[in-house]
Amino acid sequence: MRAREGRTGGPRLRLHPSSAVTVVVLTSTLALGLLPVTAADRAPAWYWLGGLAVALAFLACVVVHEVAHVLAARRHGVGTERITLWLLGGVAERDSEAPGPRADAVIAVAGPAASVLTGAVFWAVALVAQPMLAPVPLASLLWLGTANLLLALVALLPGSPLDGGRLVRALVWARTGDRARGERVARRCGRVIGVLLLAGGAVEVILFGQFVGIWLSVLGWLVLGTRTLPAPGRERVAAGGPPPTGRSAAVGGPGPA
Numbered sequence: 001m002r003a004r005e006g007r008t009g010g011p012r013l014r015l016h017p018s019s020a021v022t023v024v025v026l027t028s029t030l031a032l033g034l035l036p037v038t039a040a041d042r043a044p045a046w047y048w049l050g051g052l053a054v055a056l057a058f059l060a061c062v063v064v065h066e067v068a069h070v071l072a073a074r075r076h077g078v079g080t081e082r083i084t085l086w087l088l089g090g091v092a093e094r095d096s097e098a099p100g101p102r103a104d105a106v107i108a109v110a111g112p113a114a115s116v117l118t119g120a121v122f123w124a125v126a127l128v129a130q131p132m133l134a135p136v137p138l139a140s141l142l143w144l145g146t147a148n149l150l151l152a153l154v155a156l157l158p159g160s161p162l163d164g165g166r167l168v169r170a171l172v173w174a175r176t177g178d179r180a181r182g183e184r185v186a187r188r189c190g191r192v193i194g195v196l197l198l199a200g201g202a203v204e205v206i207l208f209g210q211f212v213g214i215w216l217s218v219l220g221w222l223v224l225g226t227r228t229l230p231a232p233g234r235e236r237v238a239a240g241g242p243p244p245t246g247r248s249a250a251v252g253g254p255g256p257a
Contacts, residue, residue, distance in 0.1 A: 011070060011080040011092070018087035019059065026055035030143070038139040046136065054140045061118050061148050062090040065155075068114030069107060076103035088219060089151070101174035101182075108166035112152035119148030159193030159223065160186035194224035 030051035031044075062085060069092045070080040079095040098104035122145035126138055133141070156164040165186040172182035197220025204213025 010074075012082035013063070014082050014084040016084055016086035019085045021087055022085075023052070023055045023059065026058060027051040030054055030140075034139060034143060035136055039135040042136065050136050050140060054143060057140075057144055058147055059085060061115070061144065061151070064118055065111040065115045065151065066090040066092045068110040072107045072110035073098075076107065078103070078107065088215075088222065098170075101170040101179075104173065105167055105170035108163045108170060112155045112163055115148045115152035115155070119145045119152070121145075122148065154219070157193050158186075159190035161190060162193070162223065165190055165193075190223055194220045196220070197223060 027048065028051070031047040035047040035050050036042075063083065066083045070083070073080055073092070073094055076099060077096075078098055081093045081095055084091045084093065098107055122141050126133070126141035126145065129141075130138060155162055156167070158164040158168045160166075160169070160183070168189055169179070169182035169186040172185045173179045176182070197216050199220075201213045201215070201217030201220060204216060206213075
C-alpha cells in the first residue's frame with residue numbers, strides 16, 4: 001500500500017499507510033466506548049460516524065502541530081520538505097539543521113505549544129457552548145481538547161527523539177556550546193524515557209486492560225529504537241515519526257484512545 005501525498009501550501013503532506021490504523025483504532029474506541037456511554041439512546045451508526053469525525057479531526061490537529069514546527073523553522077531559515085502522518089502521529093522532514101541552540105529550542109517547542117493552544121480552544125468551545133450542545137458533540141470536543149493536551153505532554157518528554165529531547169539538546173548546547181554533547185545527553189534521557197514508557201504501558205495493560213497501555217508500550221519501543229537525533233541535512237522532528245528508513249526519525253504520538 002503506497003503512501004499518498006498532497007500539498008499544505010508549503011511542504012508536501014504525506015499519508016503513510018499506517019495512519020489508516022490510527023483512524024480505525026480511534027474510531028472504534030470512541031464508537032464502542034466513550035460515545036455510547038455519553039448518549040446511550042443513539043443508533044450505533046451515529047457512534048461510528050461521530051467516532052470517525054473525531055478521529056479525522058484529531059489527524060487535522062496533528063497537522064497543526066507539525067505546521068507549527070514548519071513555521072518556526074522557516075522563521076529561523078530552516079526549510080521543510082514534507083509532513084508525514086503515520087501510526088503514532090506526524091513528522092516534519094527538514095532540509096537543514098537549526099542554526100543555533102535558541103532556534104533549535106524554539107522549533108522544538110512550537111509544535112507542543114500549538115497543541116496546547118488547540119486543546120484549550122476545544123475545551124473553551126465546549127464549555128461556552130455546553131448548554132446548546134448535544135451529549136455526543138460535547139463529549140467529542142472535550143475528548144479532542146484532552147487529546148491535544150496529552151499530545152503536547154508526550155511530545156515534551158525530555159528524551160531523544162521526542163520534541164522534549166530536542167529541547168534538552170538545545171539547552172545543553174546553549175550552556176556548553178557543544179551540540180554533540182547536547183545530543184548525547186538527550187540520547188541518554190531517551191533511553192530512560194523509552195524504558196519508563198514500556199513499563200508504564202505494560203502495567204496499564206495488565207492492571208486495567210486499557211488500549212492506551214499498548215500505545216505507550218509501542219511508543220516506548222520506538223523511542224528506544226530511534227534514540228539518535230536527526231543528522232544534519234535531512235532532519236525529522238515532530239511529535240511523532242515513522243520508523244527510520246535512512247538517517248533517523250523523531251517519534252511521538254497522538255493522544256489518548
